[in-house]
Amino acid sequence: MSSTPPIRISTPPIPTPPHRQLTRTPSTATLVISDFSKFTEGHKGTAICASGPNGKQSRFYLALFPKNSLTWVSNDVLVCLYFYDDDIEVKYRVAIVNGKREKRYCQEYHWRRCKKLGHHVAKFISRDEILDPENFCLVNDKLTIVCELDILTPDDIDQSKFSTLTADLSQLLQSSQFADTKLLVRGKEFPVHRAVLSARSPVFEKMFDHDCKEKINGVVDIDDLSQDVCEQFLKFIYADKVDDLEAMAPELLSAADKYQLDSLKNLCEHYLSSTLSIDTASRLLLLADTHQAKQLKCQCIDYITDHIAKVKLTDSWKTVTKARPELGIELLMNLSTKHEQLKGTV
Structure with a gap:
């Protein structure tokens, strides 16, 4: 039976400049457990060494517990990552490698170690799933676990989820x-x-x-x-x-145009483009032309050009061409261009 590795608290690493960019690959470790069906107590583990954001090497220990004595049901296999440095944040992925060297049952975890808690414990997979022959998790009763670990930099962290702005x-x-x-x-x-x-x-x-x-x-x-x-x-x-x-x-498109709120204008154009139909196309074309909504106008012109036979029968088409004859000319030019393009492909 293996004993739980000791946790040593070392001096916190040197802070990394907020915008430092580093190119790195995840550190990988493999844990092989023979005679898994007889592995019912204690734990098995492997050491992991990874480079931090300041280039410093940090040590970890990944342990697998065949059943738990914590709060989850006893049939769950647990993974535990021990941290040997303070103030460090990691993302790690644990998966089973089957006989075809395929990764299965991959689980991803994200954890920040503080001084008070030097390890992270999480449910991995049920023991029954591993032992079930139909899942092909074991090869000659041998379980192979692979772990990929990244030490996160400030640029890796999604700060938006912490924002209350x-x-x-x-x-x-x-x-x-x-x-x-x-x-x-x-x-x-x-x-x-x-x-x-x-x-x-x-x-x-x-x-x-x-x-x-x-x-x-x-x-x-x-x-x-x-x-x-x-x-x-x-x-x-x-x-x-x-x-x-x-x-x-x-109405919001009109307000966004008047007060030059481009982000709102783009949002409205995007939504209105999704509502284009035979009945709405002419009305939206007039709206887009009135408020210099170029993206919406282009989509309206393309839509009407493709459906001109039906659109020109609507009342809104007659209203638009009467109020803005120049729009009718733009549509005719677009229709002529598409016709020439089709002739060129024949």
């Missing part, structure tokens, strides 16, 4: 705390923050940078948006999201 700014909008300006929309006031609006919109930035009436009075009168659309518009400015894009995309 969106939630914090949403709360700032809802609470109106420290608001220094109001948007007046058809009788309803929306308390806002000049700094936030200026950071997101060049139009608001110019408005508040000069001594215009909106800056002096602290009130921006908006008469071309509904209150509901303005609410969603502000939600996007503060939190980069919209709750009801399906119902408000055309």
Whole structure:
């Protein structure tokens, strides 16, 4: 029976500069357990040595326990990774290698070691699954485990999952705390923050940078948006999201164009492109042309060109060609170009 390896706490590694880029491959270790069917207590393990973000070698010990005495059901096989250095974060993958040298039952774990806890324990696979002949986990009662381990650098870590920025700014909008300006929309006031609006919109930035009436009075009168659309518009400015894009995309596209909020404009164009149909194509073409939505306009023109026989029978087509004759000319030119391209392929 093997004993649990001792844990030695060493001096924390030298911090890595936040933006340091390193090219490296995962460190790999293999653990072979003979007579697995008789392996019912204790543990088997193997040492792993890996290079950290500062080039320092760090040591680990991977142990496999055939059954557990912790909180999981006793039929689970457990893996335990022992850390010998403080303040280190790793991602490691454990898999069974079958007789064909194929990796099966791969599990990935992510853990950061602090001074108080020098090991990470996790469920790997049930013992019954390993012993089942139909799963081909054992070769002559021998189990082969492979572990690939990466020491993470700051660039490897997804910092967005720790961010509360969106939630914090949403709360700032809802609470109106420290608001220094109001948007007046058809009788309803929306308390806002000049700094936030200026950071997101060049139009608001110019408005508040000069001594215009909106800056002096602290009130921006908006008469071309509904209150509901303005609410969603502000939600996007503060939190980069919209709750009801399906119902408000055309109006939000108009607002995004007026206030030069390109990210919202792109979002609306992308959504509206997915709604193209015989009935909507002409109306969306007019909307795209009105608000210089180039991506949406190109997709509308291509769609109408491909379905011109049906689209020209709709009432919206007649309205568009009457209001904007130049759009009809663009469509004819696009249709002619496609016709020439088809002739060239014959």
